[in-house]
Amino acid sequence: MKVALVIPSFYPATVYGGSIFASYYLTKEAAHQGLDIRVLTTNANGKKRLKIVSNKFVDLDGFKVKYFHEQFIKYFSFRLLFGLWKDIKSTDILHLQAIFSYPTPIALLLAFFFNKKVLLSSRGSLSKYSFQKGSLMKKIWLNLLIKPFVKKVYWHATSTKEKSEIKMLFPNAKVYLISDGTYVEKMKHIKKENYIAALGRLHPVKGYDLLIESFVKIHNQYPELHLKIAGKDDGCKVALEELVQNHGLTSKVSFIGSVSGEDKELFLRKAKCLVMPSHTENFGIVAVEAMAQGTPVIASKNTPWEIIEERKAGFWSENNPIDLQKSIERLLEMKIGEYEKNAHSLAKEYDWRHIAKLYQQVLENIYNE
Incomplete structure (x- = not known):
């Protein structure tokens, strides 16, 4: 054939x-x-x-x-x-x-x-x-x-x-x-750093403006927490930077550009969670890539990731700042060891x-x- x-x-x-x-x-x-x-x-x-x-x-x-x-x-x-x-x-x-x-x-x-x-x-x-x-x-x-x-x-x-x-x-x-x-290897335990991650091109479809608006509220309760967004500019980096600046969060929100290979794996592995606030995704490969590193995922209900909530590997959230905030804070308040293991286990099904x-x-x- x-x-x-x-x-x-x-x-x-x-x-x-x-x-x-x-x-x-x-x-x-x-x-x-x-x-x-x-x-x-x-x-x-x-x-x-x-x-x-x-x-x-x-x-x-x-x-x-x-x-x-x-x-x-x-x-x-x-x-x-x-x-x-x-x-x-x-x-x-x-x-x-x-x-x-x-x-x-x-x-x-x-x-x-x-x-x-x-x-x-x-x-x-x-x-x-x-x-x-x-x-x-x-x-x-x-x-x-x-x-x-x-x-x-x-x-x-x-x-x-x-x-x-x-x-x-x-x-x-x-x-x-x-x-x-993705390719899923044995889970590598590492101390989580104090940031939440987002990964993908800086395009309006990714909904990063919603994530930034939710982070404004999260920052009030978790002032030491950072938001790191990785991905190349695809038309809206300037607008997102202005939004961050308007909220006075330039020291807490960073755009780190494209990451790949081991750098991407470490970026995802060290994060407390990955947030995917997309307006639409036919799949959303970054969810699997994060879970393969033992990192829970919060995905919008415009993505097909209902299973992460069913399997206790993260949350499936309405795609607005308030609900994203609630899901992120809920995860931050938990002892997420179980969620990390569940995320890695779920990722194996997508090897x-x-x-x-x-x-x-x-x-x-x-x-x-």
Whole structure:
């Protein structure tokens, strides 16, 4: 069974955030477990191009990737348009990631022409929040470029929340649930430091303004507590810094920029908790990454993390400053040793080694239908 992953951008295009890492780790682990998979993508990396060999397959951690050169960054690749058909023709199953990106309708048309089976990942693009901007164009895109092929498409959702979003638009969709994950090792005990953490790009969708407003109230009861927000600026750092300054908390709230590797692990491991006040998340990989370090999580009810409260690994909160404040203070007042152990135990269920096996099972089911 030969699988081709068609995706607009791929590792090391890390400017696009968590979804790039999720696609990379899943592909790498599946390849290590024996899946014959190749990646067809572009050399786009935000406003720049990757400095990498393009238009031919290159080896990457046990599998092959072809980075088609984009003549117009983020908008179009003629090499992909005219070269994709050869690779699709020789594959058995296509896994397409991203809905509102030009490689997807091109690949869907070729899959229809060559009678190939398709697994399509929406990656959060069908959430209600995503339709708040450009909704008319997105509806036109769906009707003209996606719906004509849906009868031959199997869908991939990373959570039950995302599955319901797919079903709202495509009631007859056959949806497979495959979560994102992380690598979970033995729990490393460490003395917690006096800060709460947030991790993710500084974008309005992440709801950090709500977290800062809640921290204003928390600071009155816990004056020595700090808030550390890690992530690259994606358009709202200045506004967030002004909000912090207006509340007189510049010595207590810090924006530490992007963190990765061991630095990210330590950042999460030393925190008293991770707070994820997002307006929407199809999955929210940072929740798993924090729990893998034995750190409880407070996630908004706009994320699919109800299970953290069920398993006593954190709290699932309404997404407003008052309720976030109550959840954070509740956790701070507790002896959280049990919650730390529960968080680590829950994270094990999202280990990439397990997720990759499920991924292969889904592909085999599709192939054999």
